[in-house]
Amino acid sequence: MINTKTNTGLKLFFFFGILLVIKACNTEESFTFEKQNVAVEKLLDCKDDDCASLDINLLKIIDDKPVCKKINTEIEKVACAILNVGENKPQETVKAAVVEFNESYKDMRVEFPDEIPPYEVSITSELSFQCKSMVSVIMDSYVFTGGAHGYGGISFINIETKTGKRIPNKDLFKRYSDFITYAEKVFRSKFEILENESINSTGFFFEDEKFSLPENIGFTNTEVILYYNPYEISSYAEGPVEIKIKKEDVASYFAFDIL
Numbered sequence: 001m002i003n004t005k006t007n008t009g010l011k012l013f014f015f016f017g018i019l020l021v022i023k024a025c026n027t028e029e030s031f032t033f034e035k036q037n038v039a040v041e042k043l044l045d046c047k048d049d050d051c052a053s054l055d056i057n058l059l060k061i062i063d064d065k066p067v068c069k070k071i072n073t074e075i076e077k078v079a080c081a082i083l084n085v086g087e088n089k090p091q092e093t094v095k096a097a098v099v100e101f102n103e104s105y106k107d108m109r110v111e112f113p114d115e116i117p118p119y120e121v122s123i124t125s126e127l128s129f130q131c132k133s134m135v136s137v138i139m140d141s142y143v144f145t146g147g148a149h150g151y152g153g154i155s156f157i158n159i160e161t162k163t164g165k166r167i168p169n170k171d172l173f174k175r176y177s178d179f180i181t182y183a184e185k186v187f188r189s190k191f192e193i194l195e196n197e198s199i200n201s202t203g204f205f206f207e208d209e210k211f212s213l214p215e216n217i218g219f220t221n222t223e224v225i226l227y228y229n230p231y232e233i234s235s236y237a238e239g240p241v242e243i244k245i246k247k248e249d250v251a252s253y254f255a256f257d258i259l
Contacts, residue, residue: 031061033062034059035058036060037056038058040055043099052101052102052105052118052119052120053121054098054101054121055121056124057124059075059126067161068164070163077166078157079097079141080092083143085101085145105118115146119145120142120150121141121144124140128220129220131257133161133162134159138154141154153230154240158172167256173253173254173255175252176253178253179213179250204241214227214232215232216229222246224244225242226242227241227242247259
């Protein structure tokens with residue numbers, strides 16, 4: 001059966017304080033993260049006009065070193081992509097993305113004054129895991145731009161501490177194909193799909209009826225998380241699909257020390 005549990009946000013995953021400290025892999029220094037609220041009211045003039053509702057809280061390293069700035073940028077990029085509701089390229093900063101999102105709402109309201117409800121965005125992020133060579137950030141978001149319902153989703157952002165760059169999913173592994181085979185067995189076991197049955201036999205819609213890893217692979221202190229957002233392999237009504245695997249069972253597949 002497909003997991004019908006809806007996305008209830010980061011509170012199901014982690015309960016962290018505002019300040020988070022991690023150790024970098026290549027030095028003895030600490031990265032100090034602070035969760036900062038984007039001051040939307042200072043970016044938008046809403047005194048004489050309705051604005052979209054935006055609540056954005058992003059992790060940021062309080063340090064001016066180049067690698068810290070790069071890590072902050074990678075986190076910000078994901079938020080900008082979430083705020084991008086048009087076909088244009090996402091803005092490079094959250095401040096610019098907030099302004100553009102609100103302008104999109106105002107343009108639609110002018111065109112359809114009696115049909116467009118207020119746009120809404122909620123974004124928050126937490127540190128989910130750190131090891132010597134990587135930090136993993138989880139970003140929970142909800143976006144409503146009209147229609148029957150909004151869209152809630154989870155993004156895992158895995159960043160290499162040495163370069164400050166986001167790690168593509170495939171680069172997380174040293175045994176990528178082997179891990180896919182292992183993960184498929186776990187998936188079939190959880191949803192009671194026999195080996196000789198189609199992976200879509202219980203209602204999933206993997207492309208070409210071939211199992212694939214999700215867009216979001218994350219880590220906690222004890223588990224590897226395979227997180228399929230709504231619409232990825234199932235309908236919105238059926239909710240996200242989440243697979244949790246004990247890290248000690250799969251550590252050998254990864255190119256990073258995740259234990």
